[in-house]
Amino acid sequence: MSEATIRRSIDEQTTRRTKGRAVRRAFKFRAYPTRPQEGRAVRLLRDHCDLYNAALQERRDAWRMRKVSVGYGDQSAQLREIREADPDGQGRHSFTAQQQTLRRLDATFRAFFKRVKATEKDKQRRAKRQANKDGKATKQARKVGYPRFKPYQRFDQVIFVAGDGARWNPADGGRWAHATFQAVGQLKVNQHRPVQGRVKTLQLKREYRRWYVIVVTEAEAEPLPPSGRTVGVDVGVARFLTTSDGEVIANPRFLDAAQARIAQLQRRTERARLGSGNRKRLRRVLAKQWRKVRNQRRDFHHKTARALVDTYDVLALEGLNLDNLTASASGSVEESGRNVAQKAGLNRSILDAGWGQFTRILVAKAESAGRRVVRVNPSYTSLDCHACGTRCSRPRQHTIVCPNCGEQDADLNGARNIATRAGLGSGQALVA
Numbered sequence: 001m002s003e004a005t006i007r008r009s010i011d012e013q014t015t016r017r018t019k020g021r022a023v024r025r026a027f028k029f030r031a032y033p034t035r036p037q038e039g040r041a042v043r044l045l046r047d048h049c050d051l052y053n054a055a056l057q058e059r060r061d062a063w064r065m066r067k068v069s070v071g072y073g074d075q076s077a078q079l080r081e082i083r084e085a086d087p088d089g090q091g092r093h094s095f096t097a098q099q100q101t102l103r104r105l106d107a108t109f110r111a112f113f114k115r116v117k118a119t120e121k122d123k124q125r126r127a128k129r130q131a132n133k134d135g136k137a138t139k140q141a142r143k144v145g146y147p148r149f150k151p152y153q154r155f156d157q158v159i160f161v162a163g164d165g166a167r168w169n170p171a172d173g174g175r176w177a178h179a180t181f182q183a184v185g186q187l188k189v190n191q192h193r194p195v196q197g198r199v200k201t202l203q204l205k206r207e208y209r210r211w212y213v214i215v216v217t218e219a220e221a222e223p224l225p226p227s228g229r230t231v232g233v234d235v236g237v238a239r240f241l242t243t244s245d246g247e248v249i250a251n252p253r254f255l256d257a258a259q260a261r262i263a264q265l266q267r268r269t270e271r272a273r274l275g276s277g278n279r280k281r282l283r284r285v286l287a288k289q290w291r292k293v294r295n296q297r298r299d300f301h302h303k304t305a306r307a308l309v310d311t312y313d314v315l316a317l318e319g320l321n322l323d324n325l326t327a328s329a330s331g332s333v334e335e336s337g338r339n340v341a342q343k344a345g346l347n348r349s350i351l352d353a354g355w356g357q358f359t360r361i362l363v364a365k366a367e368s369a370g371r372r373v374v375r376v377n378p379s380y381t382s383l384d385c386h387a388c389g390t391r392c393s394r395p396r397q398h399t400i401v402c403p404n405c406g407e408q409d410a411d412l413n414g415a416r417n418i419a420t421r422a423g424l425g426s427g428q429a430l431v432a
C-alpha cells in the first residue's frame with residue numbers, strides 16, 4: 001500500500017467514526033455538604049453498601065447451593081419488593097440509583113469471570129510449556145479472587161441517573177453550583193470549570209473526608225480540522241514519552257519530589273504507635289500528599305494529551321492495558337494510591353498509575369476531537385530496528401545497536417516502530 005492510500009483510508013475511517021458519535025466525559029467537583037446533609041450522605045452510602053452486599057450474598061448462595069448463576073436482570077427485578085419491604089431504608093432511595101449499584105456488582109462479576117477464563121488459558125499454556133521443557137519449574141498461575149463483600153468505609157460512591165433522583169444546577173455566573181440527590185438534599189458544589197454536553201449521570205463520592213460530585217456528560221464529537229500529521233508514541237519509565245518525530249517529554253520533576261515525601265511519611269506512619277493520634281494525623285497528611293500528586297499528575301496528563309491531539313490526526317500507541325480503556329467509557333475517574341504504596345513499589349505505583357490514566361485521557365480527547373488512536377502490538381518495538389527490521393542489541397538502557405544501521409536511541413526507535421506498525425494496519429509486521 002502506498003503512503004497516500006494509507007492516508008486516505010485513515011482519513012475516511014476518521015470521519016466515519018466521528019460522525020454523530022457521542023463522547024462521554026466526566027467532570028469531578030468538590031462538594032460541600034452541611035452537617036445534616038453529610039449524615040444523610042453517609043447513610044445513603046451505607047444503604048447502597050447493604051444492597052450491594054445482599055446482592056452479592058444472593059449470587060454466592062445461589063451458586064454454592066444450587067449451582068445457579070444469578071444475573072443483573074434477576075436482581076433488578078427484585079428491587080420493587082425489597083423497597084416495599086423496607087420503606088424507611090431501601091425504600092427511600094432512588095430506584096435507578098439502586099439499579100446502578102446492582103450494575104456495578106454485575107460488572108465486578110463479569111470482570112471476575114473474565115479473569116477466571118484468562119487464568120484457565122494461562123494454566124493450559126503453562127502446562128504445555130511445562131511439558132515441552134520437561135519438568136523445568138514455571139511460576140504458579142495466579143489465583144483469582146471471588147468478588148468480596150465491601151465494608152462500609154470502602155463503599156464510597158453512588159451513581160444517579162440525571163433527572164431521576166438527582167439534578168444538576170450549574171454555577172451560571174454565581175460561585176456555587178448545586179447537585180441535588182434524593183434522600184440527601186441540595187449540595188453546594190465548587191464548579192471550577194464549565195461542564196460540556198448533556199448531563200447523563202451524577203455520582204456522589206466520598207474520598208477520605210471529602211465529598212465529590214462527578215458529572216458525566218455526553219456530547220457529539222467536535223472534529224478538529226485535519227493537521228495532516230501522524231505520530232507514533234512510546235511511553236516509558238525513564239522518560240514519560242518519546243514521539244516518532246523525536247520529541248521527548250520527560251517525567252515531571254514533581255513526581256520525584258512527591259516520591260521522596262511520600263516514602264518519608266510512610267516510614268513515619270509505620271513507626272507511630274497503632275491507634276495513636278499521631279498516627280492518625282500522619283495518615284491524613286499522607287492521604288493529602290497522594291491527593292496532591294494525583295492532581296498534579298492528572299493535570300500534566302491533560303496538558304500533554306491536549307498538545308498531542310491538537311498536533312496529530314492519528315496517534316499510534318502500544319496496545320497495553322485495554323481493560324483500563326473500557327473503564328473510562330462509563331465515566332469513572334481514576335482511583336489509586338490508597339493501598340498501592342508499599343515502599344518497594346512506590347516508584348512504580350507513582351509512574352504506573354500514570355500510563356493507564358494518560359492513555360484514557362488521550363483516547364477521550366482524541367475521540368471528542370475526531371482524531372484516531374491506533375493500538376499496535378507491543379512486542380519488540382524497542383528491540384527491532386525500525387529501518388531494516390533486524391533484531392538489535394541493547395548495550396545501555398537508552399541505546400540499541402542494529403548490525404546494519406548502527407547505534408540508535410532506543411525510545412525513538414520504539415516510537416518509529418509503533419508508527420510503522422500502525423500505518424501497515426493490524427496483522428502486518430507483527431511477526432516478531
Ligand SMILES: [Zn+2]
Nearest residue numbers: 385388402405
Ligand atoms: Zn537496521
